[in-house]
Amino acid sequence: xPQNDRGSLWNAVRAAEHLSDRFxxxxxxxxxxxxxxxxxxxxxxxxxxxxxSVLVATGDQLTAALALVELDGIARRLVLCPPDVPSExxxxxxxxxxxxxxxxxxATPEATARSVGSVVACSPRIVATDSERSGRLETEWxxxxxxxxxxxxxxxxxxxxxxxxxxxxxxxxxxxxxxTFYDIRRYGGLQILLRALLGGGxxxxxxxxxxxxxxxxxxxxxxxxxxxxxxSHWRRALMSPSAHSIAPHYVRLSGEIADQAIVDRLLTSYPxxxxxxxxxxxxxxxxxxxxxxxxxxxxxxxxxxxxxVEMKVEDGSLRIRSARTATRYLGSxxxxxxxxxxxVDTGDMVELRGDxxxxxxxxxxxxNVGGLKIHPEEVEAVINCHPxxxxxxxxxxxxxxxxxxxxxxxxxxAEADPANGRAAEVxxxxxxxxxxxxxRHKVPAAISFVPTLAVAPTGKVIRRNA
Amino acid sequence: MRxxxxxxxxxxxxxxxxxxxxxxxxxxxxTDELVLLNSGLDSxxxxxxxxxxxxxxxxxxxxxxxxxxxxxxxxxFIRFYExxxx
Numbered sequence: 370x371p372q373n374d375r376g377s378l379w380n381a382v383r384a385a386e387h388l389s390d391r392f393x394x395x396x397x398x399x400x401x402x403x404x405x406x407x408x409x410x411x412x413x414x415x416x417x418x419x420x421x422s423v424l425v426a427t428g429d430q431l432t433a434a435l436a437l438v439e440l441d442g443i444a445r446r447l448v449l450c451p452p453d454v455p456s457e458x459x460x461x462x463x464x465x466x467x468x469x470x471x472x473x474x475x476a477t478p479e480a481t482a483r484s485v486g487s488v489v490a491c492s493p494r495i496v497a498t499d500s501e502r503s504g505r506l507e508t509e510w511x512x513x514x515x516x517x518x519x520x521x522x523x524x525x526x527x528x529x530x531x532x533x534x535x536x537x538x539x540x541x542x543x544x545x546x547x548x549t550f551y552d553i554r555r556y557g558g559l560q561i562l563l564r565a566l567l568g569g570g571x572x573x574x575x576x577x578x579x580x581x582x583x584x585x586x587x588x589x590x591x592x593x594x595x596x597x598x599x600x601s602h603w604r605r606a607l608m609s610p611s612a613h614s615i616a617p618h619y620v621r622l623s624g625e626i627a628d629q630a631i632v633d634r635l636l637t638s639y640p641x642x643x644x645x646x647x648x649x650x651x652x653x654x655x656x657x658x659x660x661x662x663x664x665x666x667x668x669x670x671x672x673x674x675x676x677x678v679e680m681k682v683e684d685g686s687l688r689i690r691s692a693r694t695a696t697r698y699l700g701s702x703x704x705x706x707x708x709x710x711x712x713v714d715t716g717d718m719v720e721l722r723g724d725x726x727x728x729x730x731x732x733x734x735x736x737n738v739g740g741l742k743i744h745p746e747e748v749e750a751v752i753n754c755h756p757x758x759x760x761x762x763x764x765x766x767x768x769x770x771x772x773x774x775x776x777x778x779x780x781x782x783a784e785a786d787p788a789n790g791r792a793a794e795v796x797x798x799x800x801x802x803x804x805x806x807x808x809r810h811k812v813p814a815a816i817s818f819v820p821t822l823a824v825a826p827t828g829k830v831i832r833r834n835a
Numbered sequence: 836m837r838x839x840x841x842x843x844x845x846x847x848x849x850x851x852x853x854x855x856x857x858x859x860x861x862x863x864x865x866t867d868e869l870v871l872l873n874s875g876l877d878s879x880x881x882x883x884x885x886x887x888x889x890x891x892x893x894x895x896x897x898x899x900x901x902x903x904x905x906x907x908x909x910x911x912f913i914r915f916y917e918x919x920x921x
Contacts, residue, residue, distance in 0.1 A: 581872055605878050607905045610870055630898060634905065739878055769897030770882035809858065814883045815890075 377442025377504045378528055382566050391544065391569070394591055395431030396576035396584075398493035402566075408495035410435035411472070415443060415502070417489060421470040422446035424463060424485060428476020430553050430574040432491040434562055436472045441528055442504025444470075448511040448523070451554040452577065455808075456480050458520060465523050465700035466511050511699060512556055514651045517744040523699035524651050524706070531563055533677070533693035534655035538569040545570035545619075548588045550598035550606070552577070556651040557624045557740070561597050570595070582611040589614035597621035597647075600631045601739035601771045607634055615639075621658075622646040624740045625772045626728045629664040636662055652706050653713040654693030656680060665727035681712065686732055687719050688712040734764060734832035738810045739771035745832070748775060748813065751806045755799050757781050757791070762822050762830050763813065777813040780822055792818055843917045846891055850884045851876065851909070858883070867910030874909065894919045 382388075382402060389403030400410070409415060410432065423444040427433045433449070440447055448466045450459070459481050462468070471485040474492065482488060510531060513521040538545070547565040551558030553574065565572035573588045585606060588596065596617045598606070603622060606612055620635050620642045627646035635644045645660040656678050659666045671680050678691040690712045697704040707713045716733065719726040736743040745763035752761040759780045765773045781795065796816050803812040823831040848865060851874070855862035860875045871881070889895045896903070896919035906912040 582870075601878060604905065605872065608881075608907055609872050610907050739882075766886060768882045768886055769895060770885055771878055774882055774886055810879055814886055 377508075378438055378563075378566065379441065379502050379504070382438065385569050387544070392571045392591075393431055393434055393565075394571070394573045394587075395429060395493065396574070396579050396587070397429070398431055400431065400435060400493055400495065404495045405435065405438065408497045409439060409502075410491050410493065410495055411439055411489055412492065413496055413498055413500075414489045415439060415500070417487065418470050418472070419443050419504075420445050420506070421487070422448065422466055422468045424448045424450055424466070424468040424471045424481075425554075426450040426459075426471055426477050426481050427474040427491055428452055428478075429474050429493075430576065431493055432472075432474040434553055434572075434574065435493065436491045437562070438566065439502060440472075440504075441508050441510075442506055443502070444508050445506060446509045446511055449513070449554040449559070450481075451513065451552050452476075453808075454513060454521065459484055461520055462513065462523065509696075510559075512554075512559070512651050512695075514556075515742045515744065517746050519744075519747045522701070525696040525699055526654075527696070528563075530654060530693050530695065531559060532567055533691065534560075534649075535564055535567050537567070543594075545595045546573065546591055546593050547571065548573035548575070548591075548593040548596045550575055550581075550584070550596075550602035551624070551740075556649065557597065557599070560623075560649065560655065564595075581605050582609045585609060585611040585614045589616070593617055595619040595621070597623060599624040599740040599772075600627050601625060603631055603635060604770055607638055612638060617642045620644045623649050625737050627664055630769070632662060632664055648687075648717075650715055650717075652695045653689040653715045654691060654695065656687075656689045656691070656693075656715075663725065665722070665725040668721060668724050668726055671726075679712075682719055682721075682726070683714075685718050685720075687715045687717050687726075689715060730765065736763075736765040736773050736775055738773055738775060741810050743775055743811050745775075748777065748803065748807065748811050749830075751803050752777055752779060752799055752813075755795065755802055757784070757795050758799070760822055760830065762832070764832070766814070771810075774814040775811060776815045776817070778817050778819045778822060780819055843892065843920050844913050847884075847888065847913050847916055850887050850891070854880050854884050854887070865909055867908060867913070869909045870907060871909060871912055888916065892916065892920060 388406050389401050391402045393400050421444055425433050425436050456478055470487040472489050472491050473482045507527055510526045512524045514524055516522040547561050547570050549558050549561040553559050553562045573591045573593055575584050593615050594617055600622055620639050645658045647658040649655040657670055681688050694713045695706050697706055716731050718729050720729045734745045748763040749761045752758055759782045762778045766776045768774045825831050858880050862875045863869055896915045906915045
């Protein structure tokens with residue numbers, strides 16, 4: 370449904386009935402949508418944010434959700450800042466998105482809260498207001514993804530592109546209770562927030578401070594019916610004694626390759642649920658969902674006519690054209706995301722086996738550790754700082770818990786050849802460098818010293834695709 | 836590949852301790868009843884442990900055993916490896 374039919378997010382939410390029976394449940398507080406119809410989470414200061422580029426930098430997911438609901442249509446831009454964005458990257462985000470106002474809560478880091486002049490606090494204590502929440506702007510929603518240099522890339526969406534895959538609830542279906550292991554400031558989590566809001570349901574938000582077991586118990590207590598996460602989230606959930614605190618009707622996997630083992634285990638663990646794995650990315654949007662219990666996807670999806678999403682495979686990677694793809698990147702010289710024909714190259718490499726395509730990895734060696742993308746170049750840059758290192762290649766090692774781990778092949782300079790007994794020392798020095806400069810998931814889990822690495826005529830280390 | 840069960844158990848425990856130390860995680864006192872997710876080890880730690888054990892023992896029961904449930908306790912985790920090594 371195009372956004373023009375819907376107007377702002379709040380207008381779409383308000384149009385549904387039984388608002389008071391629908392909730393956003395956070396780990397510490399909850400809000401009924403009925404309360405939000407009569408009041409504001411922004412302390413009556415919504416008007417100050419009209420037409421602004423607003424960084425939503427709350428620590429809590431509930432306050433972020435409230436701000437998004439209230440400000441779509443009113444703010445010019447909503448920049449979604451996940452809490453794990455390193456504080457030294459925040460000024461870059463603010464400059465790139467021309468941020469001129471900030472929404473924070475009590476958990477916003479102080480340095481972030483001080484970085485923009487105009488600051489509005491968001492709180493789950495709703496303040497009654499008479500003023501109409503009227504917004505007609507087509508707000509740009511800015512999502513952050515990881516970039517090659519370590520700085521985030523800013524991806525531009527609209528409510529229409531984000532909600533393109535969401536169908537309204539049928540009249541007979543009971544109101545869904547959604548939940549997700551994702552943070553809603555990430556694409557995969559935002560999809561679930563919008564599904565709950567636009568599909569007539571409620572939502573149980575996760576919390577970074579809460580254990581997997583406690584979250585599952587809380588979601589179960591609220592009667593979660595629809596729940597999504599990455600294969601890594603689900604592997605962790607299935608290792609929890611509280612895995613059976615939930616009895617969902619629908620289990621969704623996205624964000625990483627869903628292998629047959631995790632699909633099988635979910636089918637066994639939740640036999641009453643429809644289990645599906647979805648393909649989506651921040652740039653390409655939601656492309657498709659596979660519900661036949663098999664890894665990969667049927668090749669027939671590529672030749673569907675009249676589909677909302679067109680797909681093709683070119684140079685081994687999946688390309689997607691639809692109204693759900695992001696518009697552009699902010700701040701880069703060439704901000705285009707789609708090619709001239711409107712296709713977005715997902716960078717996900719696929720292989721045809723029989724009548725199904727299977728995902729085999731990412732172009733450019735990008736490594737996905739539990740849903741977090743790592744560009745090998747940023748890790749190599751750190752390793753190469755060690756005075757004894759000539760060159761390095763950072764690559765993926767398949768892993769049944771997080772999907773992948775980062776490992777490194779390192780060529781030492783001749784004077785520090787591993788043969789002369791310094792290898793163990795150099796290895797621990799390299800790891801120390803990495804631990805100081807990089808988040809934990811980017812630090813190599815293993816380092817191998819190798820005599821040489823293959824180098825292309827361009828002078829670049831040759832990366833295998835997978 | 837055959838490995839005697841004692842060496843599997845001691846290998847698993849030594850990796851749990853080693854990775855916890857490397858990752859600056861406070862490891863709860865290890866007992867067979869301890870729930871893995873309450874041990875102080877997060878998913879990244881477990882991923883590294885599983886990779887190291889594959890190098891040391893030559894087995895990865897997470898990828899191999901389709902029917903077995905995922906281990907919940909430390910005891911389950913050790914048995915998971917002992918069974919796969921048989």
